Amino acid sequence: MIATDTIAAHNEALTSTHERDLAVFAERLDRHGMDAEVLTQRVAAFQVAVPSWALGTGGTRFGRFPGPGEPRNVYEKMDDVAVIQQLTRATPRVSLHIPWDEPEDVGALKAHADDLDLGFDAVNSNTFQDQPGQEHSYKFGSFSHTDPAVRQQAVAHNLHVVELGEQLGSEAITVWLADGSNYPGQMHLRRSFDRVLDGLQTVYDALPDGWRLYTEHKPYEPAFYATVVQDWGSSLMLANRLGPQAQCLVDLGHHLPNTNVELVVARLITAGKLGGFHFNDSKYGDDDLTTGAIKPYQLFLVFNELVDAYEEGLDGFDPDYMIDQSHNVKDPIEAFLQTVDQLQRAYAKALLVDRDALAAYQDQNDVLMAEQTLKAAYEADVSALVAEARRRQGGALDPLAAFRTAGYRRAKHEERSEGKYAPPQSL
Numbered sequence: 001m002i003a004t005d006t007i008a009a010h011n012e013a014l015t016s017t018h019e020r021d022l023a024v025f026a027e028r029l030d031r032h033g034m035d036a037e038v039l040t041q042r043v044a045a046f047q048v049a050v051p052s053w054a055l056g057t058g059g060t061r062f063g064r065f066p067g068p069g070e071p072r073n074v075y076e077k078m079d080d081v082a083v084i085q086q087l088t089r090a091t092p093r094v095s096l097h098i099p100w101d102e103p104e105d106v107g108a109l110k111a112h113a114d115d116l117d118l119g120f121d122a123v124n125s126n127t128f129q130d131q132p133g134q135e136h137s138y139k140f141g142s143f144s145h146t147d148p149a150v151r152q153q154a155v156a157h158n159l160h161v162v163e164l165g166e167q168l169g170s171e172a173i174t175v176w177l178a179d180g181s182n183y184p185g186q187m188h189l190r191r192s193f194d195r196v197l198d199g200l201q202t203v204y205d206a207l208p209d210g211w212r213l214y215t216e217h218k219p220y221e222p223a224f225y226a227t228v229v230q231d232w233g234s235s236l237m238l239a240n241r242l243g244p245q246a247q248c249l250v251d252l253g254h255h256l257p258n259t260n261v262e263l264v265v266a267r268l269i270t271a272g273k274l275g276g277f278h279f280n281d282s283k284y285g286d287d288d289l290t291t292g293a294i295k296p297y298q299l300f301l302v303f304n305e306l307v308d309a310y311e312e313g314l315d316g317f318d319p320d321y322m323i324d325q326s327h328n329v330k331d332p333i334e335a336f337l338q339t340v341d342q343l344q345r346a347y348a349k350a351l352l353v354d355r356d357a358l359a360a361y362q363d364q365n366d367v368l369m370a371e372q373t374l375k376a377a378y379e380a381d382v383s384a385l386v387a388e389a390r391r392r393q394g395g396a397l398d399p400l401a402a403f404r405t406a407g408y409r410r411a412k413h414e415e416r417s418e419g420k421y422a423p424p425q426s427l
């Protein structure tokens with residue numbers, strides 16, 4: 001991990017400027033009847049899970065260009081998450097993907113996590129790839145497959161993932177369901193859905209008390225004609241039929257271009273079925289780019305719905321926040337630091353929305369001022385606020401700068417790469 005002194009020295013150097021910026025910001029808030037201290041505490045309480053699969057360099061179907069010093073196993077991935085947590089104080093949990101990051105010794109992984117003061121968020125199952133030694137192939141589906149033996153294998157894998165998650169202290173499973181068809185006629189559209197429902201019901205019935213099962217929709221890829229759980233409507237049908245412990249997960253990138261994602265979020269909140277998020281961003285499809293990189297206003301509008309629901313005190317509203325990105329050309333740790341900052345900013349801005357004024361403008365049908373109320377919050381510079389939220393908890397005022405100064409990746413390059421790759425240019 002990064003030496004505590006390094007973070008302290010980094011903060012010390014920025015303190016004077018930071019405190020002046022914060023004072024200006026607090027004064028502006030005060031003029032609008034808002035308390036900077038209250039907002040700081042709320043931003044400081046924001047937490048998001050880091051996915052184990054995104055700590056190594058990602059790739060596309062065209063190739064993968066490994067980065068220097070990337071983690072070689074799940075233990076090193078946990079070490080990297082601990083650094084992200086150290087600098088942001090917002091990522092105390094890891095979302096584990098099975099089997100990609102399946103530990104040989106569950107007790108040893110749990111002990112390593114305990115040493116790093118990290119916990120485990122939702123575990124993720126995988127029935128979209130064949131694993132070595134696996135009896136039946138998922139080439140033509142898993143839960144939706146026509147052969148009951150394949151379906152049984154998919155159910156057994158999910159039960160195994162739940163059992164593993166229970167040992168680690170997870171309280172939810174996210175089912176990555178890639179089932180679908182590439183050509184009209186290939187798959188019976190209704191029966192394939194029924195089979196998925198049937199298989200998920202078996203997994204659902206075995207859920208430990210207090211656990212949640214997340215159904216995640218996706219419009220296309222890897223199936224390009226008809227995905228079984230293609231949109232939030234199908235996801236909601238599944239969650240409603242399965243029972244109260246089943247909820248819908250919204251991956252921001254799993255929508256067709258121009259879909260109003262904040263409206264999807266609002267509908268799932270109304271249905272009492274918003275389980276949580278996979279945060280990322282996209283230009284065209286499931287691009288898995290850094291959250292807030294392409295559509296920061298959409299991200300703000302999503303958080304606006306979340307804050308609105310939270311402030312109404314809606315019964316059972318408790319979404320689980322997770323990141324799902326692929327870092328093909330960025331240093332994964334740096335991308336996560338950027339992501340957490342973007343999430344904190346979107347959340348902070350959503351907290352700034354004057355909800356009484358907005359409600360009044362909506363009632364009066366004052367379109368312009370209603371929009372302007374949102375815009376005013378979105379356009380505020382919340383840099384000092386989110387920096388203060390991090391500093392309060394021992395994190396870094398500027399996590400990216402602190403990370404680069406600390407030389408963590410260079411040290412890991414020497415330790416992990418065994419001279420295989422060129423040293424990082426940026427460090």
Ligand SMILES: [Mn+2]
Nearest residue numbers: 216251278324
């Ligand atoms: Mn996802």
